[in-house]
Amino acid sequence: MKKRLVRHPVRISSGLAFVAGVLAVSIVADADVQRQILAIAVASISTFAIGGLVWRRGLSVLGVAAALAGTAGVLFALVQAVTRPAFFTQQIELVPGLLGLWVLVAALVPIRLGWERALVDTGTGLIFVTVLIGGVVQGISFAMILAAGILTILAWDAAENAISVGGQLGLGAPTIRGELVHCTASCVVATGAIGLVYLVNGLGIDELPFTALLALLIAGVALAVASYR
Numbered sequence: 001m002k003k004r005l006v007r008h009p010v011r012i013s014s015g016l017a018f019v020a021g022v023l024a025v026s027i028v029a030d031a032d033v034q035r036q037i038l039a040i041a042v043a044s045i046s047t048f049a050i051g052g053l054v055w056r057r058g059l060s061v062l063g064v065a066a067a068l069a070g071t072a073g074v075l076f077a078l079v080q081a082v083t084r085p086a087f088f089t090q091q092i093e094l095v096p097g098l099l100g101l102w103v104l105v106a107a108l109v110p111i112r113l114g115w116e117r118a119l120v121d122t123g124t125g126l127i128f129v130t131v132l133i134g135g136v137v138q139g140i141s142f143a144m145i146l147a148a149g150i151l152t153i154l155a156w157d158a159a160e161n162a163i164s165v166g167g168q169l170g171l172g173a174p175t176i177r178g179e180l181v182h183c184t185a186s187c188v189v190a191t192g193a194i195g196l197v198y199l200v201n202g203l204g205i206d207e208l209p210f211t212a213l214l215a216l217l218i219a220g221v222a223l224a225v226a227s228y229r
Helices: 011-028 032-056 060-083 088-108 116-136 142-169 176-201 209-227
Strands: none
Touching (some): 011 116, 088 142, 142 176
């Protein structure tokens, strides 16, 4: 009997996308209380993802239970994010990132076929909002905002690759080598973008948050275009 082609996002690239997103948020939300809340959210989102994958394998009761437990954990983390940090700026900085990570994972489970790309765009967009808030409101350093922004773009790129490869070859195909090659190529392009931004920054322009953000956007566009050539 011919094996059915399962056109879901492939796992390696999906995992890399989530890791890159978590690192991006953790760079910007660097207060101890923010890191604690992020750890709760990451554990809960991972539980949510496991539940979704188990549900996709046909174990409905167990999968739904795990997904609901993960959802409850994420909601708890969101409540903590708006109540525990001492400063309002820390609250508004963390919440979009947590929501973005949750939506990104929901896209890659996936919770609904056909919604993957829209959810990836939404999730990484929310993570990027956290990066923007960190630069505009918190005034984090040029290096930190650049690193967080590049990681957000790499998360988007890895997620898009997971969807594309899964849609073309299916979930069970031997895709690990190709996924790792794509990831390596994206990291090389990202390194080049970082070098370009530092070159521009070294021209003597004052190190202001908006300058860093402008350079980050240029680097992001360059990486996005290069990834789809």
